[in-house]
Amino acid sequence: EELSSIAQSDRILAGVLFNTGNGGVSRVFRDSRGRYMLVKVERRRPIPITKVRELIKQRLYYEKQQTVFDDWIKEKRTTIAIIKVDA
Numbered sequence: 001e002e003l004s005s006i007a008q009s010d011r012i013l014a015g016v017l018f019n020t021g022n023g024g025v026s027r028v029f030r031d032s033r034g035r036y037m038l039v040k041v042e043r044r045r046p047i048p049i050t051k052v053r054e055l056i057k058q059r060l061y062y063e064k065q066q067t068v069f070d071d072w073i074k075e076k077r078t079t080i081a082i083i084k085v086d087a
Contacts, residue, residue: 012029012032013037
């Protein structure tokens, strides 16, 4: 199973898998459900370059989207006045 799909359901497990090398055994940890776990990684498969390219593209898009939104918020705060109206 791909690490990205594991991360969608359990980020803690994905982090442990990412940091455990081939043939390595993880430390004892608690997963996102609070269960105690120990993981042995038998082998890792390389990610195809097309998949890596797509992941990088998605990451850059997300970062740019966040930057543009933050800039929009800053602009709106300087140009829009909030007026209290008694009802």
